[in-house]
Amino acid sequence: ESREVGRQEALAEWGPVEIYPGPEISDDDLEDYVRRTVITYHHQVGTCKMGIDALSVVSPRNLRVYGLSGLRVADASIMPLVPSGNTNAPTIMIAERAAQFILDEVN
Numbered sequence: 001e002s003r004e005v006g007r008q009e010a011l012a013e014w015g016p017v018e019i020y021p022g023p024e025i026s027d028d029d030l031e032d033y034v035r036r037t038v039i040t041y042h043h044q045v046g047t048c049k050m051g052i053d054a055l056s057v058v059s060p061r062n063l064r065v066y067g068l069s070g071l072r073v074a075d076a077s078i079m080p081l082v083p084s085g086n087t088n089a090p091t092i093m094i095a096e097r098a099a100q101f102i103l104d105e106v107n
């Protein structure tokens with residue numbers, strides 16, 4: 001555990017100080033602290049990923065949902081992997097591509 005590592009004699013000269021959760025939280029209360037304070041990283045993606053393998057839900061050619069007619073998905077949920085950067089701009093790019101796919105089919 002991080003606390004145990006931070007308290008090692010070999011690190012003492014570096015003067016490590018515990019900031020979170022802080023020394024006032026006992027080891028026994030760590031789980032409760034985590035349950036109260038944990039949050040997501042706000043960049044959930046990929047619940048119906050785009051791709052061509054067996055787990056893919058959406059086609060990369062036109063964003064249509066496999067096996068259904070008349071349904072496309074165009075949002076962060078189709079990202080096959082979490083991108084290394086933030087997700088708002090890629091989501092807008094997906095929307096732009098979706099608009100073009102639709103225009104290409106009606107024109």
Ligand SMILES: Cc1cc2nc3c(=O)[nH]c(=O)nc-3n(C[C@H](O)[C@H](O)[C@H](O)COP(=O)(O)OP(=O)(O)OC[C@H]3O[C@@H](n4cnc5c(N)ncnc54)[C@H](O)[C@@H]3O)c2cc1C
Nearest residue numbers: 041042043044074075076077085086087088089090091092
């Ligand atoms: C707190 C926070 C901070 C973030 N900060 C950043 C940042 O700084 N930079 C960045 O790039 N990304 C950031 N993101 C991520 C970014 O906001 C998302 O990746 C992006 O908005 C995803 O777009 P989306 O269209 O997939 O989903 P959303 O933006 O969540 O859009 C989904 C829409 O569907 C609507 N909806 C849901 N259910 C229904 C229903 N049944 N019927 C009709 N409408 C429905 C919702 O109301 C919503 O408008 C942040 C996210 C959060 C939560």
